[in-house]
Amino acid sequence: MEPYGISILIRTFNSARTLDRVLSGIELTPADEYVIVDSGSTDATLSIAAERGARIVHAPPPFSYSKSLNLGFQAARNPWVHVISSHSIPTAPQFLEIIRSAAREFPAQVVAGYGPNTFDGKKAYNDETIRYFTRETYRQVEAICGNGNALYRRSAWQEVPFDETIRTAEDRAWLDAIMARGFQIALIPRALTINLTKYSLRYMFRKGYSDALAGMPQPQTLRDLALGFSSLTKRYLYGKMPLGTLLRRWAQTLGSYYGSQRPRDNTPWK
Numbered sequence: 001m002e003p004y005g006i007s008i009l010i011r012t013f014n015s016a017r018t019l020d021r022v023l024s025g026i027e028l029t030p031a032d033e034y035v036i037v038d039s040g041s042t043d044a045t046l047s048i049a050a051e052r053g054a055r056i057v058h059a060p061p062p063f064s065y066s067k068s069l070n071l072g073f074q075a076a077r078n079p080w081v082h083v084i085s086s087h088s089i090p091t092a093p094q095f096l097e098i099i100r101s102a103a104r105e106f107p108a109q110v111v112a113g114y115g116p117n118t119f120d121g122k123k124a125y126n127d128e129t130i131r132y133f134t135r136e137t138y139r140q141v142e143a144i145c146g147n148g149n150a151l152y153r154r155s156a157w158q159e160v161p162f163d164e165t166i167r168t169a170e171d172r173a174w175l176d177a178i179m180a181r182g183f184q185i186a187l188i189p190r191a192l193t194i195n196l197t198k199y200s201l202r203y204m205f206r207k208g209y210s211d212a213l214a215g216m217p218q219p220q221t222l223r224d225l226a227l228g229f230s231s232l233t234k235r236y237l238y239g240k241m242p243l244g245t246l247l248r249r250w251a252q253t254l255g256s257y258y259g260s261q262r263p264r265d266n267t268p269w270k
Contacts, residue, residue: 168210
């Protein structure tokens with residue numbers, strides 16, 4: 001059977017605390033590769049990447065999520081590119097083989113597949129069958145369609161690169177654009193990761209603020225804020241989220257609340 005080579009694309013910035021765990025959870029075959037797009041790390045990130053044999057692409061400033069992705073896709077040598085966050089730790093045994101097997105099954109019109117990026121690494125769906133979604137139905141799974149754990153046909157990216165004129169939510173903008181062209185996406189329930197974000201509280205507040213500015217349709221209320229805090233706290237109390245993640249998600253939720261009070265704006269940071 002012809003190998004389905006996959007390029008593993010990871011964007012990094014001072015990601016040493018989690019990067020090795022991500023790479024350890026992805027066993028490459030000779031047809032695969034690691035592509036690291038780094039935005040100026042000063043810790044051991046680049047050493048860890050080099051030890052694993054990754055090809056390293058240096059993204060020049062100013063930082064842009066879309067620019068880093070486009071640089072990585074340009075450098076990728078395989079027809080499939082799996083984008084995974086530097087803090088999304090694969091928890092499924094034979095993670096990459098699950099991804100590869102799914103890619104082999106995809107009909108030609110399916111250009112992306114998404115795996116659950118969870119807080120606890122536990123099974124997210126009782127039905128582990130790969131499912132496909134059209135322009136009319138993909139909103140059912142839009143919540144997990146992000147670049148924390150996503151497989152792309154590189155040819156689809158060549159048709160629709162990530163938009164470098166926006167600051168954030170580049171994954172959702174790409175998804176809307178590709179679905180408008182009549183393509184489909186897939187849900188890969190078995191491709192589990194656990195999100196162990198290690199960013200500072202300040203960074204998470206800023207991310208929530210920025211994401212809300214980019215796409216929040218209407219201002220959040222204090223009740224929305226309280227419900228968000230309550231939902232996150234319940235996850236922590238039920239053992240579905242570590243304390244550090246809870247604090248970071250609180251900061252992100254607070255940032256989202258304040259960002260939602262401002263007029264929509266997804267232009268790049270000056």
